[in-house]
Amino acid sequence: MATDKELSDFLENVERRAYKQAIYAVRKNEAALDVVQDAMIKLAEKYGDKPAAELPLLFQRILQNTIHDYFRREKVRGTWISLFSSMAPKGEEGGDFDILEVFEAESGTPGAESSLDKVEREQILASIDTEIQKLPTRQREAFLMRYWEDMDVAETAAAMGCSEGSVKTHCSRATHALAHALKAKGIYL
Numbered sequence: 001m002a003t004d005k006e007l008s009d010f011l012e013n014v015e016r017r018a019y020k021q022a023i024y025a026v027r028k029n030e031a032a033l034d035v036v037q038d039a040m041i042k043l044a045e046k047y048g049d050k051p052a053a054e055l056p057l058l059f060q061r062i063l064q065n066t067i068h069d070y071f072r073r074e075k076v077r078g079t080w081i082s083l084f085s086s087m088a089p090k091g092e093e094g095g096d097f098d099i100l101e102v103f104e105a106e107s108g109t110p111g112a113e114s115s116l117d118k119v120e121r122e123q124i125l126a127s128i129d130t131e132i133q134k135l136p137t138r139q140r141e142a143f144l145m146r147y148w149e150d151m152d153v154a155e156t157a158a159a160m161g162c163s164e165g166s167v168k169t170h171c172s173r174a175t176h177a178l179a180h181a182l183k184a185k186g187i188y189l
Contacts (some may be wrong), residue, residue, distance in 0.1 A: 002052040010055045011040050017150050018063055025067045035070055039063040056159040060149050124187055131181045135174050138162075142170035143178075 002010070018039065022032035039062045047058050132140060138160070145156040146167070157164045182188070 001049050002055060004048075006052040007044060007048050007055070010052065010059070011044070014056070014059060015040075018059070021063065021150060022067060026070055031070060035066050036063070039066040042066070053158065053161075056151070056155060060145075127182065127185055127187060128178070131178050134181070135177060138166075139170045139174040139177070142167050143174035146171050 015036065018036045019032055022035040023029065026032050026035060039059065042062050043055070043059050047055070047062075050058060132143065135143065141160055142156060145151045145159060146153070151159065153164045153167050156167045160167065
């Protein structure tokens, strides 16, 4: 069982990386802070009695679920906003106001992306996800912890219960396998 000190030290150590991960996902500073805070509270409340060695993996799963929850809430809010905006009174000139007629998305944002670009990006991401799922379990774990969760080699080794050399080997094999599989599909990253 993790002591209060171990839990506190873990949360202090993971805070900056978790925020970085959340900001990449939600793209809003305040929302990222809320996501990280919620994830930390959930870990402390529900899993504070787990061994210290299990905390990194538990926290990463909680953080990912909290990010997904954020997007679900945003989708629901967006639905309600669009429903209420459709009931708004007509413009001064008597015509319907259409936000899409006056809205110009900022370059480089998802809104400015063409439908073709969105579909291509989604297909590439789906291909990458499929290939990651095909990796052997240990390679997939090492790859995701190192490159997705941004954990260093020592943290990954501790979380996986293996040596740092094994983590490096698993990551190397995973990246080579992914590169080969994606090149075979015509995807060059």
